[in-house]
Amino acid sequence: MTEMNLRDALSKGLREALDTNENVFLMGEDIGIYGGPYAVTKGLFEDYGSEKIIDTPISESGFVGAGIGSSMVGMKPIIEIMTINFSLLAIDQIVNHAAKMHYMSDGQLSVPIIIRTVTGAGGRLAATHSQSFEGWYASVPGLIVVAPSNPSDALGLLRASINDNNPIIFAEHSMLYGVTGDVPDQYYETPIGLPKIIEEGNDLTIIAWSGMIPVAQEVSSKLKDKKLQTEIVDLRTLNPIDFELIFNSVKKTNKVVILDEYWETGSFGAYICSVIQENCFDYLDAPIAVVNSLNIPMPYSADLEDEVIPNTKRVLMKIDELLGL
Amino acid sequence: MDKQLAKKYLLGMLKIRQFEEACGRMYMQGKIKGFLHLYIGEEAIAVGSISELSEDDYIITHYRDHGHALARGMDPNKIMAELYGRVDGSSRGKAGSMHLFDSNLHFMGGHAIVGGHLPIAVGIALGLKKQNKNGLVVAFFGDGAVNEGEFHESMNLAALWKLPIIFYLENNQYGMGTHVKRSSANPDMLYKFADLYGMPSTKIDGMDVLTVRDSTREAIDKIRKNNGPILIEAMTYRFRGHSMADPSAYRENEEVQKWQKEKDPIELFKQYCISNDLLNESDFKSVDDEVKEIIQECLNFAENSPLPDMSVAKDKIYNIN
Numbered sequence: 001m002t003e004m005n006l007r008d009a010l011s012k013g014l015r016e017a018l019d020t021n022e023n024v025f026l027m028g029e030d031i032g033i034y035g036g037p038y039a040v041t042k043g044l045f046e047d048y049g050s051e052k053i054i055d056t057p058i059s060e061s062g063f064v065g066a067g068i069g070s071s072m073v074g075m076k077p078i079i080e081i082m083t084i085n086f087s088l089l090a091i092d093q094i095v096n097h098a099a100k101m102h103y104m105s106d107g108q109l110s111v112p113i114i115i116r117t118v119t120g121a122g123g124r125l126a127a128t129h130s131q132s133f134e135g136w137y138a139s140v141p142g143l144i145v146v147a148p149s150n151p152s153d154a155l156g157l158l159r160a161s162i163n164d165n166n167p168i169i170f171a172e173h174s175m176l177y178g179v180t181g182d183v184p185d186q187y188y189e190t191p192i193g194l195p196k197i198i199e200e201g202n203d204l205t206i207i208a209w210s211g212m213i214p215v216a217q218e219v220s221s222k223l224k225d226k227k228l229q230t231e232i233v234d235l236r237t238l239n240p241i242d243f244e245l246i247f248n249s250v251k252k253t254n255k256v257v258i259l260d261e262y263w264e265t266g267s268f269g270a271y272i273c274s275v276i277q278e279n280c281f282d283y284l285d286a287p288i289a290v291v292n293s294l295n296i297p298m299p300y301s302a303d304l305e306d307e308v309i310p311n312t313k314r315v316l317m318k319i320d321e322l323l324g325l
Numbered sequence: 326m327d328k329q330l331a332k333k334y335l336l337g338m339l340k341i342r343q344f345e346e347a348c349g350r351m352y353m354q355g356k357i358k359g360f361l362h363l364y365i366g367e368e369a370i371a372v373g374s375i376s377e378l379s380e381d382d383y384i385i386t387h388y389r390d391h392g393h394a395l396a397r398g399m400d401p402n403k404i405m406a407e408l409y410g411r412v413d414g415s416s417r418g419k420a421g422s423m424h425l426f427d428s429n430l431h432f433m434g435g436h437a438i439v440g441g442h443l444p445i446a447v448g449i450a451l452g453l454k455k456q457n458k459n460g461l462v463v464a465f466f467g468d469g470a471v472n473e474g475e476f477h478e479s480m481n482l483a484a485l486w487k488l489p490i491i492f493y494l495e496n497n498q499y500g501m502g503t504h505v506k507r508s509s510a511n512p513d514m515l516y517k518f519a520d521l522y523g524m525p526s527t528k529i530d531g532m533d534v535l536t537v538r539d540s541t542r543e544a545i546d547k548i549r550k551n552n553g554p555i556l557i558e559a560m561t562y563r564f565r566g567h568s569m570a571d572p573s574a575y576r577e578n579e580e581v582q583k584w585q586k587e588k589d590p591i592e593l594f595k596q597y598c599i600s601n602d603l604l605n606e607s608d609f610k611s612v613d614d615e616v617k618e619i620i621q622e623c624l625n626f627a628e629n630s631p632l633p634d635m636s637v638a639k640d641k642i643y644n645i646n
Contacts, residue, residue: 023456025455051455056482057481057482057485059478059481061444061474061475062447062478062481062482065441065443065444065445065475065478065479066444066445066447066448067448068444068445068448069385069444069445069446069449069451069452070448070449070451070455071448071452072433072445072448072449072452073383073449073452073453073456073458074456075451075455092438092441092475093444093445096438096441097436097438097441097442097445102641102642102643102644103419103641103642104416104419104420104426104434105420105424105426105428105434106415106416106417106419106420106640106641107640107641107644108416108426108427109426109428109433109434110644141642142642144643165644166643166644
């Protein structure tokens with residue numbers, strides 16, 4: 001085991017891919033000479049050169065499409081979109097093209113690309129730079145969406161993504177790059193589609209992913225004061241999802257809270273809620289609580305931002321209100 | 326130009342013409358559904374340009390894609406079965422008219438979002454260049470696409486990265502029902518967009534298959550030498566509506582008839598063949614007979630192909646290999 005932060009785990013995975021697969025190249029805005037807006041690609045340009053680490057113009061649709069096209073003739077591009085907010089400029093390429101190519105060509109063509117992008121709020125970047133669209137992408141058949149919350153999953157999922165032949169949205173939360181954790185020294189992959197129980201408990205289940213995991217952990221620690229044992233399920237992947245593990249946890253605890261940084265209306269968390277109530281209705285002792293960001297464009301001012309994002313206080317209130325705990 | 330080549334061009338264009346006419350008929354009979362965009366009038370571009378490509382080269386195109394697919398040699402049976410939504414179609418009935426694919430022929434799709442395939446053309450060329458492969462990419466698009474951001478992003482990237490692409494602008498003068506004069510600020514100079522990206526470009530008569538052929542050949546030579554992209558604007562006209570759902574209220578019948586009478590690419594080429602003693606009326610008849618047989622066969626093939634079941638619908642959403 002080696003302790004490292006999530007940023008370094010990703011960087012390790014990218015270097016590995018560049019070292020072992022001659023068709024891998026990286027492409028994105030300021031990932032090269034500048035060193036990467038979030039420094040994940042720092043030093044790669046110096047070590048691998050401009051053929052492997054391509055600085056692109058600010059043309060999200062253009063370079064995502066270029067990645068798609070190159071993958072259709074044998075390349076394995078790892079594309080960085082600086083933030084998921086800017087991915088909206090490439091949404092035609094992602095949703096209309098990457099997600100459909102394999103299906104519409106009936107398997108003649110594949111689009112094995114990875115789109116790394118930064119999701120989430122918390123940096124006081126205001127309404128256009130604080131959104132969490134990974135759930136949107138997860139709703140599109142043909143796309144895979146992963147959203148790791150810790151260094152070992154980040155590396156394991158990046159490895160699995162590199163060995164996968166589908167278009168993958170690899171959502172990295174801006175507030176998690178500095179999170180540290182132990183990473184195994186021997187090679188491993190984290191299977192795409194498999195959630196993980198990161199804390200075991202019998203009293204309630206909290207389902208979360210990405211930037212909501214630290215909130216879930218804080219809530220769990222507060223509930224311990226009330227002698228309540230929380231089970232935390234980290235989804236890790238939003239599409240596909242192996243629901244069995246989730247159902248088993250619900251059947252054990254009978255109470256569910258879902259944390260989703262997206263707005264209340266039309267959230268991915270609400271989808272998870274509906275799947276659980278269809279499959280586990282008889283096991284539920286209370287309504288399923290879904291805690292989202294408030295339906296407000298993200299305000300800049302610090303106290304306001306903290307209120308809009310699901311926070312420990314608001315989650316505890318909801319647990320008190322709906323679950324009676 | 327010899328007799329055999331003349332026959333090849335005539336057959337290529339006539340095959341597209343009659344295939345499209347058959348599609349129109351079958352649409353009226355309810356055999357083909359959805360959006361159907363016919364290439365009638367524009368045949369010289371597909372045949373003149375694609376006949377110059379090698380098997381290493383790649384084609385990507387828009388939703389008016391039957392002509393390009395046929396010119397590349399895609400099996401008419403598979404195309405017609407796809408239009409019928411049958412299991413023997415090129416995508417087993419999952420994609421339809423606007424989305425024909427044949428990866429063996431490097432025919433990388435008809436694509437139905439205006440301009441959306443142009444960044445992908447850039448990527449195919451980038452992939453070829455990175456793997457030191459010989460091929461180049463021909464990307465067909467219409468005058469409607471030049472007002473999309475994806476066109477300009479693609480032009481810039483292709484020029485910046487010096488990629489082997491022919492941007493083939495089929496200017497049929499209407500983006501759906503809107504004339505290019507009502508959609509582009511400088512409608513007579515669309516090919517000049519290339520200047521801004523330091524890219525060579527030319528504007529040609531797209532109704533003359535030999536002009537198209539020669540201009541394409543020249544562009545290919547230049548690309549092989551300089552390894553950068555080129556834009557060709559081919560002036561053309563679609564004789565039918567935008568799609569089968571088009572009431573054609575936006576243009577005068579006289580305008581359509583004038584183009585059909587004076588600029589029909591097939592008639593123009595026939596005249597050329599006669600005045601140069603290449604082909605005569607009996608040759609025309611034998612080509613026509615050959616094409617009629619191909620069309621009848623593909624209609625029979627499509628008619629006899631079974632409908633796909635739900636297992637087909639659920640297949641190939643993800644690549645599970």
